[in-house]
Amino acid sequence: MxxxxxxxxxxxxxxxxxxxxxxxxxxxxxxxxxxxxxxxxxxxxxxxxxxxxxxxxxxxxxxxxxxxxxxxxxxxxxxxxxxxxxxxxxxxxxxxxxxxxxxxxxxxxxxxxxxxxxxxxxxxxNVLDDGTKQLLFDECSDSVIQNAIKNHPEDFQSLQSLVSTSAFDFTDIKKVIQEIYQVRRLQLNPEDFDLKTLMLHQDPLSIILPILSEEFSHKLIKALVGCEEVIRLGSMSGTKMNPVFDLQETLNKFLTQVNEGELLEVVRAIHGEVWFQGIPKIKDHPSYSKAKSELQECLKSLSTSFDDIEAHLNDVSSLVPHVRLVIELVKELTALMQSKKEKLKVxxxxxxxxxxxxxxxxxxxxxxxxxxxxxxxxxxxxxxxxxxxxxxxxxxxxxxxxxxxxxxxxxxxxxxxxxxxxxxxxxxxxxxxxxxxxPHNFRSSEPIVMFNNLLFNILMNVDGFSDEYREDDRVTVGKDSQKLITSPVTYLKVNKSAEEDELIDFEDEEIEDEERDDEEQDHEQEEYFKTKTYDKSADYVKARVITKDIIQRHQEFNVPFKEFCVLVKSHAQKDILKKLFDEKGIPHFINSPQGFLKHPAITQCLMLASYCLFPNDYYLSGVLLSQFTDLSSNDVAQLKLTKNLNQALLEQYPDVHASLNELRNKVLSLSLSQAMHECCKVNDFYQQCDSQGKLNIDALIQKAVDFENSHQGGLVAFIQSLEHLKDAKIAEAMDVALSDDVVKVMTIHASKGLQFPLVYVFNDESTTVHASRDQVIVDSNYGFTLRIKQEYGIIVKNIVRDALLYLEKKAAYEEALRLWYVAFTRAEKEMICVGMNRETVSLSSHLHASTVLKSKGINGLLSGLQAFFPQQLCTIQEIDDPDRSKIVSIEKVIQEDVIALPPSKKEELHPIILLPLDKSNRLKPNEVGSLVHKILSLAIVSSNPIQIVHSLSQDLSEGQKEGMLSFFTHPITSSWQKAEKFSEYPIITQDEDGYHQYYLDLLIKNEEEWIIVDFKTDVVTSLEELKSRYMNQMSSYHHALKDYAPRLKTMIYSIVLKDAIEVISL
The missing domain is CATH 3.40.50.300 (P-loop containing nucleotide triphosphate hydrolases)
Structure with a gap:
């Protein structure tokens, strides 16, 4: 068809x-x-x-x-x-x-x-923001714990000793009930989840036996694969391998029994077998010795899996009282959260x-x-x-x-x-x-499409895993143009230098674990697995390879930077690339998950706001060292040497001291959003920030407005909520368009749905399951279980936990393969996979789950399967780690408005200037703007706009009322009398974050032209300032309507200046 x-x-x-x-x-x-x-x-x-x-x-x-x-x-x-x-x-x-x-x-x-x-x-x-949600979550969790201590002291103390080493630190128990709460609330029937959990501990064997059987069969298969390797290597040296053949026969018999539901019989038989005798030794054969050692480890794992099944079941039953209490705590937390939200109306x-x-x-x-x-x-x-x-x-x-x-x-x-x-x-x-x-792929070149068919036909048809790469998943190219690009996939295997064990320059940086990224930042926080970072140097090596290759392609072949995209699995890898790109002058778009709260513009604004609340030496020193004053670090140090910092400031810099006091008094009298807005105006701070700083300040002000609209708290509560957001790692506000000539670096999650001409895939070297270290294992289908701890804090085996952890590990690895499928299908013309050149075992084209579960990440799988990649689809190159000092830097002049370049030299600062405040206006800034826009939307379509303005503007200042009235008598409106007028006109615009719906304040439609008018209540001194500030916004409006209008003009009308300025006319 x-x-x-x-x-x-x-x-x-x-x-x-x-x-x-x-x-x-x-x-x-x-x-x-x-x-x-x-x-x-x-x-x-x-x-x-x-x-x-x-x-x-x-x-x-x-x-x-x-x-x-x-x-x-x-x-x-x-x-x-x-x-x-x-x-x-x-x-x-x-x-x-x-x-x-x-x-x-x-x-x-x-x-x-x-x-x-x-x-x-x-x-x-009113939808809770992440910071306030976490505040509320912690508050309710603390209340639940305190109630449990009061109402069930002995039971709670017993539970506390199970999950924590401290009798007075409730951090672990709080994490346990919060994690269960998050999973439980996603269930269709949360009460069924509770019942499943209880059944899991009251009658564990009937529930987990199929899981244990599956896991045990995987261990048997892993041992059988080990036998084959030992036999292959031993036979090549002429050694008789009869004992291993006998072992292989026994293991196959056990596998048949397990598959027929006789796990317990096999376990009893295994405990009577002697496993570690009879496997021949071969001297001076390291490969054989390694294979033999790995086989012995497999056999040891089999023999110790269930050494005393009855004792394990009794241990699980001992958890029932603890599980009941946890269920009650979670239910109480659920009810308390709901009650609090209803009270707050959120x-x-x-x-x-x-x-x-x-x-x-x-x-x-x-x-x-x-x-x-x-x-x-x-x-x-x-x-x-x-x-x-x-x-x-x-x-x-x-x-x-x-x-x-x-x-x-x-x-x-x-x-x-x-x-x-x-x-x-x-x-x-x-x-x-x-x-x-x-049946078709319309995105990637034919070699990339065929390579992915080949690779994922292996990786997604793994025995023991749920996913399949069926025959109809094997897509073909949908356009002839895709066949014209013949560049195969490139797999770069980097040799690690002997000196690479010691990191240079970056060794003092904290390397973070991987976190899942979503283009929607306020709801992407939980992670189920993460890349190990014990081999930190591997990421730096791969980053250097990519940096060098980008520079070489750009300089030798004039490849624009916007053609490149680097896909990574962890945010830590993004930070490494950012450091190298900054150093070598590569313009880039890298949205850091924690960049917002760490950006200098945000830290300085919050420091000033905190000083206004708590005028101690700590916050004062931060303010004095910031852009808000022109004092040098030496000046501040000299102040601190003498006496109390505040007193020294008063004596040596009385003007600065007076200005700060005046600001503090003003801020304390304002609403939250007004206070944050006032802080950002000091010393013309906003205008001195670079484009990234301005974007972040805009985002900070918006967060303050949202917080203010939804909650009763003021400045103190807002700053506290931002403290909680540090753990949520809020990303910076970013301003990049597809046309910007920058290299894009993003997590694989963030790349979903996107495509790029040339993609570098930052291979991972190892994957581990995050939940293996948690106090609680939660499964949406089976419930949850805890660790079992005996006297003196000794942790013993919990077979239910082992079963759920196996399911978690299996699901995590299955999703990891799907994640790499997303990564490998982003490229249009060329894909380059970069990984370390490590010793790996060649893999079969027919994989079993046991093989994947012990693999060294996607890099280990690619390396093990490389024999199956034909040259026309994949070229494999072994390269050396490039010397960082010899990687040339970009010499071309980069346009100033490209984001994420190294910061320019700090400009000379002006003394503190506090802008005047219109004290007649007691409305919040966002309320003023909303009210003005509402009044004008009604007046525009009214036959008597002057009356509408007078009757609805009692809460506004005289200046704001006059600003609105002046619009209707302004000369520009004279030609609009007979035109169609639309207020709050809906449009869709596109920016760096995608598509957004907005409402135009006023759209005038004549036969000859359409005119967009945007009303602004900003306190400014010139129309040019408004034009500059809102150029991007007006451009997006213009872009949305330009194809529909005979001729289109965009204008801004300033309520404060009582005048208009034309922004765009085409």
Whole structure:
């Protein structure tokens, strides 16, 4: 079937549920738009009858934008007046259509039906930020613990001794109940989760026996592979290997028994066997000795797996009282969190799905019936990342035959968010609903496509793992142009120099563990596995190789920097690359997960705000050493030598002292957002910051506004919430466009859905399971368990923990392979994998889970499989670690506005200047702006705008009222009297973060031109300042409408200056 015929059939099929499996680069977004257009144009389904659910806001805005583009194309060529009217109506509905993330859909459902759960409607308008959420979480957790100490002192003390070495430090127990709380709340039925946990400890063997059998069979297979290697190496030397053949026969017998459900019989038999005699010794044969040693380790692991099964079961039963108490603590935490949120009239981000589900399943209200009658079609993008609650919501609002799902199990990499790829996997297996597979890749060159088919046909068809790389996953290129690029994948294996064991220059830097990255920063914090960093030098070696190669390609072949992208697994690797790129002058876009709170602009602003609250020497010294004063470090040191720092400042720099006191008094009298805004104005601080600093300050002010709108706390509470955000590692605000000539470095998670001409893949060298060190192991299907600790703190074996840890390790490695599939499918023209050249064992093309579970990361797998890579698909090069000092730096002059270059020399600073405050205005800055915009939106469409302004502006200052009135008498408005005027006009814009919906303050439509007018209440001294400040914003507005207007002009009207300035006119 041709691709045209296939997509036509998928787009036109009706009255049945459909699942489309779309591999990377298969054109799923194009298919979704085609499906939407077919339903709208052929079946006359209105846009407001469609519910399209995406994984991210950017994807939702892209879908809206592309749908509008397609509708506009048809509209422009339409000759049928009736059809043209219908299309025009659909264009007007797109902006408000239910094309959104599932969280946005859930939030809208809560807003409309909050009464079902007797919720205050105000809750749905206030979503907790991460910092405040953690504050609340800790506060409630502490309360729960204190209640337990008071009400169950003996039971709690017993539990405390189990999870902590200290009787008075409750950090570990708090982590335990918080981790369980996070998993439990994602369950469809949290009470079932509690029951599963209890059953897991009351009757463990009946539940975990299949898991233990699977794990044990993997150990047997691993031992059998070891036997084969020992036999191969021993036979080559002429040694008789009969004892190993006998061992092999015994192991195969055991494997058959285990597969038939006789694990316990095999375990008893193994405990009576002698394993370590009879394996021949061969002198001066290191390879054989190594293989023999590894086999002996496998056999030792088998013989010690269950040395006393009855004792292990009794130990597990001893946990039942502790487990019961933990369940009660988690339930109490859940209830207390909900009570606190209701009191504060807020919700958490993760509450949206749960509350929506609870509304839809309420027995006294048939809310699903409303949505079943409203939506003719339900489309679900990225279905592989859907969790149980989300899937149930989709099912509940469906009529049973109108859900169109698109996804790719091979790209499911959000397990830490509760994603259940098995949902899609099960549908494909059962062929329910109707399943289609897109057969082509339209992104990558043919060698890259064929290499990935070859590699993942091995890595995703692993015996013992759940994922499959089926025949229809083997895609072919979809365009002839992809065949013209013949560059094979390059695998660089770097030889580690003898001196590399000692790190140079960077050895004092803290190397962080890997953390999952999401383009949505406020909800990506939990990690399930991470790259070991004990061999730190390997990352520096790979970074040097990549740095040298980028510079060489740029200088010798004029490859633009924007062509390069480096994909890494950990944020620590990004930091290493950033240091090298800065040193060598490579312009780059690297969004650090902790850059926001560590950026100088933010640290200095918070230091000044903290001084205003607590004027001690610590904060004062920080302020004096910052950009807010012109004192040098030597000046401050001299002050400190004499006496009290504050007193010394008063005596030697009375003007500075007076200015700081005046600022402090002013800040303490202001609201939170006003106070932060005031701090940023001191010494013209904002204007002196570079572009990155300004972006971060803007983000800080917005956080203050959001905090203020949602909570009762002021400046102290806000700074405390930011302290909690340090652990959440909030990324910097970034300002980069696709056209910027910078090298992009990002985690593999952040790259999902993107593509780049040339991709470097930063191979990992080893993977370990994070949960192996945790006090609690939590599994969404089985429940949780704790460590078992006996007298004197001795930790003993917990077979339930071992079983859950095996499942966790298996799931983590399965997802790791899917993560590398995402990485290896981002490149368009060229892909370069960089890893260390280590001694590895050649692998079979038919892998078993036991082999993957002991592999040294993706680099170990690639190295072990390299014999299967033909030269036309993959060239393998062994290279030496480049000498860092000999890597040439970029000599060309880089444009100043490119972000992330080394900072320029600090400019001479001015004395502190405190800008005047309009004390007549007691509204918060955001409230002033909101009120002004609201009044103007009403006045613009009124026949008597002057009266509207007078009647609604009682809470504003006279200056603000006059600024609004002056707009209606300004000369520019005289030509607009007969034009169409639209206030709060919705548009979609695209920036570095994707697509965003905004509302234009005023859109004027004449036959000759359209005019965008944006009202600003900023306190400024010139119109040029406003133009400079908002140029990017106005440009995005202009870009969004330029293709629709005969001629387009954008203007800013200043309420403060009572005048307008033209920004763009084309």
């Amino acid at each position: 041709s691709i045209e015929t296939l997509t036509h059939e998928i787009s036109t099929l009706k009255d049945t549920n459909i699942l489309v499996s779309a591999s990377a680069g298969a054109g799923k977004t194009t298919l979704l738009i085609k499906r939407l257009m077919t339903r709208i144009m052929n079946d006359r389904i209105s846009v407001n009858q469609i519910c399209a659910l995406t994984f991210s806001e950017a994807a939702a805005h892209e879908m809206k934008d592309r749908l509008k583009t397609e509708l506009l194309k048809v509209y422009k060529s339409c000759l049928d007046e009736s059809l043209a009217s219908f299309i025009k109506e659909q264009l007007s509905l797109v902006d408000t259509a239910m094309i959104s993330t599932i969280h946005s859909f859930a939030l809208s459902l809560i807003k409309d039906f909050s009464y079902v759960l007797n919720l205050d409607p105000e809750m749905s308008r 919700i958490e981000f993760d509450d949206m799905e749960r509350l929506a589900y609870n509304i839809l399943t309420h027995p006294d209200f048939d809310v699903p019936a409303f949505y079943r009658s409203r939506f003719s079609d339900i489309l679900v993008d990225e279905f592989q990342d859907t969790n149980d609650v989300q899937n149930e919501i989709i099912t509940l609002i469906s009529n049973g035959k109108n859900v169109f799902r698109v996804g790719d199990v091979k790209q499911s990499i959000y397990r830490f968010r509760g994603a259940k790829p098995q949902l899609m996997r099960s549908m494909i297996k059962n062929q329910t609903p109707k399943v289609y597979v897109l």
